[in-house]
Amino acid sequence: EVQLVESGGGLIQPGGSLRLSCAASGVIVSSNYMNWVRQAPGKGLEWVSALFSGGTTYYADSVKGRFTISRDNSKNMLYLQMNSLRAEDTAVYYCARDRKGLVGYYYGMDVWGQGTTVTVSS
Amino acid sequence: AIQMTQSPSSLSASVGDRVTITCRASQGIRNDLGWYQQKPGKAPKLLISAASSLQSGVPSRFSGSGSGTEFTLTISSLQPEDFATYYCLQDYSYPCSFGQGTKLEIK
Numbered sequence: 197e198v199q200l201v202e203s204g205g206g207l208i209q210p211g212g213s214l215r216l217s218c219a220a221s222g223v224i225v226s227s228n229y230m231n232w233v234r235q236a237p238g239k240g241l242e243w244v245s246a247l248f249s250g251g252t253t254y255y256a257d258s259v260k261g262r263f264t265i266s267r268d269n270s271k272n273m274l275y276l277q278m279n280s281l282r283a284e285d286t287a288v289y290y291c292a293r294d295r296k297g298l299v300g301y302y303y304g305m306d307v308w309g310q311g312t313t314v315t316v317s318s
Numbered sequence: 319a320i321q322m323t324q325s326p327s328s329l330s331a332s333v334g335d336r337v338t339i340t341c342r343a344s345q346g347i348r349n350d351l352g353w354y355q356q357k358p359g360k361a362p363k364l365l366i367s368a369a370s371s372l373q374s375g376v377p378s379r380f381s382g383s384g385s386g387t388e389f390t391l392t393i394s395s396l397q398p399e400d401f402a403t404y405y406c407l408q409d410y411s412y413p414c415s416f417g418q419g420t421k422l423e424i425k
Contacts, residue, residue: 240419304352304367
């Protein structure tokens with residue numbers, strides 16, 4: 197079964213740090229284009245960060261310099277290290293696989309986790 | 319970065335209606351556009367990729383069209399389970415970008 201499971205969310209004070217994890221099964225993290233997407237309460241979807249199979253990383257301007265995406269190939273895990281957290285980072289964070297990295301497939305984020313909630317508040 | 323402009327932001331319709339949602343890209347993205355459905359408290363679901371390719375298991379009342387900068391999602395005959403929020407996403411180039419979303423509500 198293809199599955200992504202996020203964890204690591206919680207309540208954190210402004211300025212604090214948190215690391216989100218995404219455990220993959222049926223998807224090889226190191227062979228795919230993996231993403232973090234977030235959704236603030238009552239708002240739309242916002243792409244946050246991507247890690248391509250070749251190692252290239254991308255970040256939204258809103259998190260650049262504060263968030264770091266990484267992976268552990270041996271554990272088939274994706275991570276998002278979030279530092280200097282702000283109230284506006286409060287959101288549900290999803291990890292998702294983009295088929296863009298696969299030969300012979302149409303693009304699109306076809307596998308999503310259930311999300312983990314991050315609340316930044318004092 | 320490529321900006322995606324989605325319209326309308328909300329739409330009120332009845333069961334059986336035909337509805338169309340539009341996304342416009344700030345520059346050409348070939349057909350590298352997907353449409354996603356999201357229901358409250360759930361992760362988004364990919365409905366259509368490559369602008370017009372229906373994902374397996376998605377009802378045929380959903381269709382997509384367009385290329386370059388203009389794209390549409392059409393639901394030919396709304397069913398009760400279709401009332402949700404819809405997003406477009408371009409992954410032609412990274413950073414990728416979502417449209418603002420269209421909330422489809424029951425009239």
